[in-house]
Amino acid sequence: MLTNLKINPAELPKRVIVCGDPKRAALIASKLGNHRQLAENREYRSYAGEWKGVEVAIVSHGVGSPGAAVCFEELAKGGVEVIIRVGTAGSYQQEIQPGSLVISTAAVRQDGLTSQLVPPGFPAIANRQVAGALVEAAKSSNSGLHIAEGITLTLDVFYNGVLEFPHKLYQKAGVLAVEMENSALFVIAALRGMKAGSILAIDGFADADLLQDYNPHTENLAKAIEAEALIALDAVISVK
Numbered sequence: 147m148l149t150n151l152k153i154n155p156a157e158l159p160k161r162v163i164v165c166g167d168p169k170r171a172a173l174i175a176s177k178l179g180n181h182r183q184l185a186e187n188r189e190y191r192s193y194a195g196e197w198k199g200v201e202v203a204i205v206s207h208g209v210g211s212p213g214a215a216v217c218f219e220e221l222a223k224g225g226v227e228v229i230i231r232v233g234t235a236g237s238y239q240q241e242i243q244p245g246s247l248v249i250s251t252a253a254v255r256q257d258g259l260t261s262q263l264v265p266p267g268f269p270a271i272a273n274r275q276v277a278g279a280l281v282e283a284a285k286s287s288n289s290g291l292h293i294a295e296g297i298t299l300t301l302d303v304f305y306n307g308v309l310e311f312p313h314k315l316y317q318k319a320g321v322l323a324v325e326m327e328n329s330a331l332f333v334i335a336a337l338r339g340m341k342a343g344s345i346l347a348i349d350g351f352a353d354a355d356l357l358q359d360y361n362p363h364t365e366n367l368a369k370a371i372e373a374e375a376l377i378a379l380d381a382v383i384s385v386k
């Protein structure tokens with residue numbers, strides 16, 4: 147039994163979609179044939195089912211890299227081979243509007259977790275087969291949404307304190323969007339031999355005052371989440 151996920155590894159498919167929100171995991175799982183809940187403990191809710199004849203699991207990892215890392219490590223221990231995060235993010239670029247999608251090819255490691263796992267120069271990059279599969283699935287999806295691919299940033303902070311966020315710097319450096327778990331996913335996947343990727347639905351602009359303006363409950367975002375879930379399901383079953 148996986149300690150925190152409470153999943154029996156014998157019931158865990160090798161291909162997994164992960165997301166922060168347990169309710170999003172339920173939503174994605176509802177699209178699967180023969181879907182059933184595997185387990186629930188803390189923020190980790192898991193399901194399995196069939197997508198186009200292939201067994202996949204959907205697992206929530208909660209908010210932030212440390213808790214998500216527990217999930218990713220246990221999935222690796224459970225024998226997972228391909229893992230795709232279906233997340234949300236704040237945009238850094240004007241052309242990447244709320245409701246659009248970003249496929250992350252690499253993550254800036256501005257999280258506190260990965261520097262306790264590997265030296266600072268170790269890259270956090272998506273597996274190229276998985277990133278390629280996401281791009282291909284996005285092209286064939288005809289979602290009608292704007293879809294960009296490139297570097298994203300992983301932070302530990304959501305609501306700011308007295309220090310400035312590094313938003314301007316990364317915006318200038320061409321980073322597309324900010325979220326809170328991709329660097330942990332890419333580093334742990336590299337260390338444990340999983341093929342990882344990530345697709346993100348944009349919920350607003352990163353430099354907004356999130357305490358006032360953050361609203362992940364819009365129809366626009368729901369539509370983008372629906373589209374990214376279908377793209378990720380097609381991608382996760384297509385990786386060899």
Ligand SMILES: O=P(O)(O)O[C@H]1O[C@H](CO)[C@@H](O)[C@H]1O
Pocket residue numbers: 165166167208209210232233234235304325326327
């Ligand atoms: O929507 P999810 O997948 O949770 O992703 C983003 O949303 C959460 C913040 O609200 C963080 O987990 C961040 O990475």
Ligand SMILES: O=c1cc[nH]c(=O)[nH]1
Pocket residue numbers: 234235236237304324325326349350351352356
């Ligand atoms: O970390 C996150 C996630 C969603 N939206 C943001 O602005 N930041």
